[in-house]
Amino acid sequence: MAESGNSPDGLELSKKWLEAADSRAEMLRYLKEQVPQIFCLKKELSPQEEEELMQSRLLYPLECFIFGEHPQEGLEKLKQDSTSSQLCGRVFKEGETVYSCRDCAIDPTCVLCMDCFQDSVHKSHRYKMHASSGGGFCDCGDLEAWKIGPCCSKHDPGGATAMVTDECVLHPELYERAERLFRVLLSYITEFLVWEEHFELSAELQPQTKENAYYCVLYNDEHHSYDHVIYTLQRSVNCDQTEAQTHTTLIDKEGRRAVKRGTFRSCQQAKDLIRSNSEHISLQPLRVEILQAAIMAHQTFVIRLGSWFQKIIGYSAGFRQVFCQVALEPSADGDQPCLISRLMLHDAKMYKGARKVVHELIFCSMLMDAEFKRLFAIEFTKYYKQLQKDFINDDHERSISITALSVQIFTVPTLARHLIEEGNVIKVIVGTISEMLREHLDINNRFFFLGYNSDKLLRIQVIFHDLRYILISKPSIWTEELRVEFLEGFKVFLGLLTCMQGMEEVMRQLGQHIAVEPEWEAGFSLQIQLRHILAMFQDWCSSDENILLLAYKECHTVLMQCNNQPFYKEPKDYYMCKHILNVRPYKVSQAPVSIHLPISRLLAGLYVLLCGTGAIERLNNAEMYDFTQLVDHPLRCVVLAAQVSAEMWRRNGLSLVSQVYYYQDVKCRDEMYDKDVVMLQIAASKMDPNHFLMLILLRFELFEYFNGSFSSNDQDELMHLNRLTEEMLYLIIVVFGERYVPGISQVTKDDVTMREVIHLLCTEPMAHSSLVKNLPENESHETGLEAVIAKVATFKKPGVSGHGLYEVKKEQLQEFNPFFYHYSRSQHSKADESQKKRRAQEGNDKALRPPVPPPFCPAFSSVVHLLCCDIFVHILRQILLRSVEDQPTHWTEAMIQRALHLIGQALLEEKTQLEDSTVEEVAFDFSLKAHRVGSEHGKSVFLLLSKTKALPSLEAQKDTIKWLLQMFEVIKCLREKSSPTASVTMDTSKPEESVHDKEKAERKRKAEAAKLHRQKIMAQMSAMQKNFIESNKMLYDNMPESGTQGEPVTANESGAMKQRELCIAIGPNRGSTPPEREVLTCILCQEEQEVLAQAPAMVLTACVQRSTVLTQCRGKIPTNRADGPGTYPLFMPPELAVGTHTGSCGHVMHATCWQKYFEAVQNTTRNRLHAELIVDLENGEYLCPLCKSLCNTVVPLIPLEPLTFNHENSEMIRQHLTLPRWIQILSARIKGLKSVTQDNDVNADCDGGNGSSSLCGEGPSDFRSILSYGVQEPRKLSDSITDMLVVCATTVHRVGLKTAPNELCPRVPLMVWNTCAFTIQAIENILQEDNKPLFGSLQNRQLAGLKAIVQFSASQRLKSSQADIQRHFTDMMGVLLPVMCRKNTPSIVEVDFFHLLVGLVLSIPSLYQEEAVDLQPSAVSSTYNHLYILHLITMAHMVQVLLISTDFPVVGDGEETEEASAAAEFFTTVYAAGRPLPDLSGSSVAQRVKMGMEPFLRCAALFFNCLTGVHPPEELLCTPVASQGLVETLCSYLALPTNLFQLFQDYRDTVSPLLQRWCGSPAIPKAMKGKSQIVRYPRRRNRLIDLPEDYSVLLNQASHFQCPKSTDDERKHPTLCLFCGAMLCSQSSCCVSKLDGENVGACTAHAATCGAGVGMFLRIRECEIVLMASKTRGSTYPAPYLDDYGETDHLLRRGNPLHLCPERYRKLNQLWQQHCILEEIARSLEVVNVMFALEWQML
């Protein structure tokens, strides 16, 4: 509400208007004067200024006028006595998720918005969700839309209040003022919105002074692309790229935009330029108009007034009614439509922004009120045709057309009926369609779509939806008016169908193939649109007997008028088996035929309904109908399909094949093929059966063939005849057996669906969605599947991948019909095969018997006589005779199969009849005729059948024939009234024997098949090998004989056995390294080779990647550019922000084989389309040749040296080499090293010599004393291994630091140690996550990779500068020993100690390097080095853990253990350095520290195990890592005291000064105060974020998502980062940012920091996971949400409720934690083999 401020006094002004004689003129005068002063000024106002001025000068006075007082006060009063609407009416934006209830919605167009749905009862029903296409609104509160629960809890009026109150709730004065104002304003709005260039404004609104200020306005259209418009603008109105872009975006959004202001001339110039420039690009020019500035100003204000109206209407239902009243009242002079109609009629001419305002006004006013909705609907119907015409000629989308409102009106059942009665809306709609399609009529008044405009036709088809809406709920009560109007509409509808009946006839092409494929899609798309409408018309008719009868008669009359297309010949007599048929000749293969027969089919449908209700009795002179004539066209159509399938129409091209396909496809069949079958059944029930079959033979063009008057040896023709015979027999099977149509037999709709489902499942187990896809849907998109599925099938749950499947229940199998009429050819053979297989498995014979069909309704009962008439027996005899006489070109097995099925059907029918009544009553005498006819020559059906049994070529049918012969026996007995004893014994005895035989045969067959299979594989293998050998000949020649290099290793075995018990990895008591001979097979050449240090290298595939899996500070990746001693990569900070992971798929190759393969891959991949998306050649990527994992390097395999540890030596040394002594000699050594002393700042700020001498009490040591504890020569590695060391190390360095490859960089060894440490930590993390034992539970690939990495890291030193390594060692040691401390050395809270441990252990051998000789410590020296390094680090880490911990567990301080007291002492010492001493018990401290140490100890154990090969204790092999008490075992393996605090007591003298230094470092309080967040131990384990169980919760979140960077209401793609839970705005230009100088989308930018380039996102609206790695690569992955049928739902296409599947989410988590995302992407890309490049980086 506006403040009056310094603008005119609103109250004053409004009073003046009120009192004026002509207040309308007064108000308009005011607007005319004010509006141009606010909008569209030469110097534009800022949006706020403009808004404020509009409020105070324009809107405020208007509001004063309404209320007659200060608006705020008036509103308060109003609110007290008015109720707000119970309708929600929220208008949907495009893409917004909406919900419908399958249980309660009247029709699928009834939807709820997210908020209402969450508060409604339907949340627990079978709901559906889908994305709105925009424009609709929420139906919450609409009583007619829902069977139950029409209101959510928010919109529930509380029961007592009535629906919408009709009376006006406003005070009469208020009402009167509002009415006056609304009338003025709405007509003002209308005038300006419908204003056109050439119209004069009415005098009241003519601007006073004609200022020469104009705008050049550009309008939106669908012909020109964004780029076209930008190009045109830049060229025409002299603006830069960004300006042009802004203009274009706004034009697209709003529909128009002023691109220039100036004089009329300059605007005219700009207009001409734009038009000519745009014409160059696409043939049509852009729409440009020149508007006077004043008019532009008024139009701008009018749009604002629209929103203002919405606000005012929202205040009170009274205002809403006033508005509706004004909008709908006829114009004063009466010759104009009402205001709202004028706006509607102008809709297609308005620009987008204006349309939106009008539509929204209609939504919030007339559609919210029952009575006004009715009045509006009448207006809408009145102008319906015009509106549709405008829409069709318009090029805007339907969602922004006024016609889209139809769904809001026509779907309301009461309104629909009212509109039929009042305006005959059916006639209006059908009339509109007919008129729109008129241009497609040919001279015969039939449609003909050659050269049609598909876009226009699509627009016309939309009108069919309206017809569907009208018919969606059939009336429960018929008024006389409704009957009349409905029938009237039905007639018009028949008129439309007349134009389709017989359209697009085809003629069989002979000789040449057709030159042009005829058009067919248009006709079928009409048919598809009509499908539900036809069904609904029939449904309406069936609800009233009179209507039904009248409709049937009308339909018949119309059909007769259509059918008078001349037959070309006079009727003729045809003779067969003493029967005569008099019919006109016609041949499908020679005359035109059409597949479109909607009227015939409608008639068939109505006829069945008549039979169903019994009204057929009331049909006068029903016998007058000539069924031979009625059935002729449908029969031709069936024959056409048969001939096409017999390949007789090959020259007619694909278009005909497609038509026949759709004719029988689930999308069309119920109103096409199925109805033709019904028509055939009707005819069969009414005609003499012999005549009926003769007609069929005639139309199938088989009459002569079966009459014996045909002979030909043309193979092609015989093939056609055989195929046609098969099809004809199939048709008889169908006509006789397919009775699952309500009205034809006593079945319900559920029975029908059940039968469909059974038959689908008989082909194979199916997922719910595939079942749905294969079942016909009704107009509400329901298949009825849910109601029956549980009765016929059992559900099998899905695993971690794949989907849930339904399997048919065994007891339902008796329904199975191998010749089910909805089977396609492939389904038929699939079902046949799987059912035979099943019967064989169950030990049954292979005869697939026909099922017993339900009995026909009385009206159809005579159809059964088909199978006992003379012609039928004649046909069977002919066919069987051909097979018995074995004329191979005259019969096929398929033909026999069908004939046998027919015999079976006939026998079953006879049996049923005989069982139901007495022999005398049964007229069905098939068995008698089968025995009798032709028996004199030994050629009766029965005898022929017996003969076929012996035919070897019919081996597969033997079981069926056997069963048929038994059936004959059974019937014979029934007829003779004796029990069929003979046959019964045969029945039981035979199978057993045959089962036995069969088993034997089966076994033999299987064995043979297996043998064949083996042979085939062997042949393939040897061919492959040959190829490989040839292409790698050189390689083979150069290779040493395998095996000769191996050293005998068995010698030490017994010794090794003895040492086994010593499970200690380091220190004087370490166990031995057992000898392990590893012989591996190269996956490329398949040669075996032993892994030896001196042999050619074997390598392991590996992938190095940066990883944030363990990070404690997600989203922060430190830059590692700084190169100083205190930073990464020398020291890994404790947050593990980003590590370098090296993983492997565990596949081994020769280094040489790999190099060859790699080169070959590089060459071939370069030439492959988009291969760069999969592998990054520049960066050495390749796919593992075996498993297609993505790799970027190889790790050389280096065997462990077997070692029997010399314990005597070790004991000796122990006396001398104490910790202080060790430190002393180490310091001395370092001091003497040139490499280190060259650096000047060592010890600069530490206390130099004094400190060290005080630490090392035993006097100065000599530079070389370190060597005296044992040295040895370094191990010799073969050249190829050392080469591979370099390859691998370089990759690790390059990837880990994201830097250029440089094998000489001093940081190479650092990165090698880092990746070793990080990979171990990652593995420890996985083991803990899965709670598996530390050793023995790793997958082979992980274990092989781990071992190889550790050995590689240990050996890499040999290829680096020893001086570099010595310097690194010294720097790292500085953290522990003050002697070596330097300026930037981090404090103990700033490093990850496991990384430090690995670095120190792997670098210390370099200290033994002498100038002239390569030396390394002996085994004994090494083990002491390991021991002391580990002990020092363990102590430092314990201090670290303690310093940082705050959450000490509460432990009841009962007994004082040794550990607890040691811990207490430790605690006091640490806190002695002047820090406040928390009051804690020793055991609490002990527990806390031990807990924090565990991961470190586990990592250390893994590390030393891989390094030394010493067996771990049994306990670590089988106990899950999280179990209690494992710390002790770990400690013993690592030569640590069980009570870790003991260390501090053992080394008290040495450690006390260190401790002081550690804790006293000034860096500690600083570090803890928080420049980086504090990492507590054990570290937090990362997991994918928690997802809600119900997917709609996520959708809800997404709908409230606000892009952080833009404020427009465009549709966004909210995307969830599963690592950190951030919601991103993906795929949107607003959130593009720069990464390394490239434009990338929000996800890519986020992944760079969140996952070091790797990302896992959930795209919420699409319901799919996106995996991302690096900027260019990504792939999609199914979301871990499943519906109740165990299926995922990409894009929410099916829209079933979705629930989180924890197993699948766990799998995704594993994918991440095991660093397999990259691998998964590469693999999926390799499979998909992308045809177009997806721009992943823009996500």
Ligand SMILES: [Zn+2]
């Ligand atoms: Zn709602």
Ligand SMILES: [Zn+2]
């Ligand atoms: Zn609601």
Ligand SMILES: [Zn+2]
């Ligand atoms: Zn419901």
Ligand SMILES: [Zn+2]
């Ligand atoms: Zn090889």
Ligand SMILES: [Zn+2]
């Ligand atoms: Zn592999």
Ligand SMILES: [Zn+2]
């Ligand atoms: Zn994230």
Ligand SMILES: [Zn+2]
């Ligand atoms: Zn955004």
